[in-house]
Amino acid sequence: MAKRENQDDQEYKARASALRLLARREHSRLELSLKLRQRKIDSDIIDAVLDDYEDEGWLDDNRFADVYARQRMDLGYGPLRIHGELQQRGVHHTPECVAEMTEEDWCRQAVALREKRFGLSDLDNDWDEKVRQARFLNRRGFSAAQVERALEARSEDC
Numbered sequence: 001m002a003k004r005e006n007q008d009d010q011e012y013k014a015r016a017s018a019l020r021l022l023a024r025r026e027h028s029r030l031e032l033s034l035k036l037r038q039r040k041i042d043s044d045i046i047d048a049v050l051d052d053y054e055d056e057g058w059l060d061d062n063r064f065a066d067v068y069a070r071q072r073m074d075l076g077y078g079p080l081r082i083h084g085e086l087q088q089r090g091v092h093h094t095p096e097c098v099a100e101m102t103e104e105d106w107c108r109q110a111v112a113l114r115e116k117r118f119g120l121s122d123l124d125n126d127w128d129e130k131v132r133q134a135r136f137l138n139r140r141g142f143s144a145a146q147v148e149r150a151l152e153a154r155s156e157d158c
Helices: 002-024 029-038 043-056 061-074 079-088 103-118 127-139 144-152
Strands: none
Touching: 002 029, 002 043, 029 043, 061 079, 103 127, 103 144, 127 144
16 A cells, blocks of 8 residues: 555656646757656656646657757757757757758858847958857857858958
């Protein structure tokens, strides 16, 4: 009898914790699973609760990926970084908002980020500054071609 009560208690704890976490923000299934494991909840109970929440529509990896990618794009992150962060969170597909972006759109975003952070001065004679800006854009997740296009941009081009 005590074992059944303990299992019911764990299931209640899992459902309540998962619902509280989802009320704050979207989570991927992997993120939510890891957070519930940190609370010492059994794996089978976690899987059952997360399956129920997916059936209810409260947990959706596609919705999470879309919301997360849009937030990261708004913060000035590039496609490589966004894909990497989504994969770390258990999402292994490309969200629609990222797939809709063209190479030209990503280049414009890299130029806008460079302009906001450093300005669009001519870097032909300043190798150290060019490397510094290139590293910054690379860390933000832009490809080498996108970084190169951003570094070539001048204020008179815009």
